[in-house]
Amino acid sequence: AVQQQLLAAHYDAVREQVERERRFRHDIKNHLETMEYLLSAPDSQPDISRQYEQEIKRLGRDFRIREWTDNAVVNVALHNKFRQCEREGIEVQADIHAESLQGFDELAILTILYNLFDNAVEANRHLKAGKKKYLHLSIVRNGQNLLLRFENPKEKTYGPRNGQKTSKEDQVNHGLGIQILKETAQRQRGFVQILQGGEEYVAEVRLGIGRQN
Numbered sequence: 001a002v003q004q005q006l007l008a009a010h011y012d013a014v015r016e017q018v019e020r021e022r023r024f025r026h027d028i029k030n031h032l033e034t035m036e037y038l039l040s041a042p043d044s045q046p047d048i049s050r051q052y053e054q055e056i057k058r059l060g061r062d063f064r065i066r067e068w069t070d071n072a073v074v075n076v077a078l079h080n081k082f083r084q085c086e087r088e089g090i091e092v093q094a095d096i097h098a099e100s101l102q103g104f105d106e107l108a109i110l111t112i113l114y115n116l117f118d119n120a121v122e123a124n125r126h127l128k129a130g131k132k133k134y135l136h137l138s139i140v141r142n143g144q145n146l147l148l149r150f151e152n153p154k155e156k157t158y159g160p161r162n163g164q165k166t167s168k169e170d171q172v173n174h175g176l177g178i179q180i181l182k183e184t185a186q187r188q189r190g191f192v193q194i195l196q197g198g199e200e201y202v203a204e205v206r207l208g209i210g211r212q213n
Contacts, residue, residue, distance in 0.1 A: 013080040095138040120152040
């Protein structure tokens with residue numbers, strides 16, 4: 001059931017990316033004509049030129065998927081989650097040094113990424129007005145190990161209420177995130193470590209190459 005939910009989420013992410021690319025291709029002719037006009041008279045309408053330059057940069061971010069790793073599926077997942085954070089006003093600092101993911105289980109990586117991103121986004125949503133929303137993440141390959149670290153803010157009062165396994169409204173389908181992370185990491189010869197301060201939440205996950213029997 002967890003795998004089906006994960007694959008459904010990833011399918012939606014890929015479909016969203018394909019739709020963005022379709023819209024971009026559809027509009028590219030108009031973009032090129034507008035750029036040609038602005039370049040022909042760059043000083044005639046400077047305000048419009050600057051606004052259009054920013055819009056083109058934004059479209060480029062949405063359209064272009066950075067090759068963080070040699071795994072296209074993981075790259076799509078990272079791209080769409082980064083875009084989600086941008087839409088929600090969450091400032092992301094990413095330190096990714098995992099060019100090769102060969103040997104690591106793709107489904108395990110996706111499981112870890114989607115859970116960590118979802119937890120971080122949810123915690124940022126519950127911050128009080130005026131507090132900075134952020135996510136600091138690192139993904140580093142160290143020999144036979146893949147190390148993932150997510151750090152985000154949280155309210156001191158954010159968390160499950162008495163008798164509940166999650167602070168989210170859907171008590172049935174949520175609250176299994178940490179359990180899923182631990183089971184996934186254990187199957188990949190790894191572990192999960194959760195560090196919680198008063199207003200900070202840090203999740204560290206290590207995955208190894210090869211499944212644990």
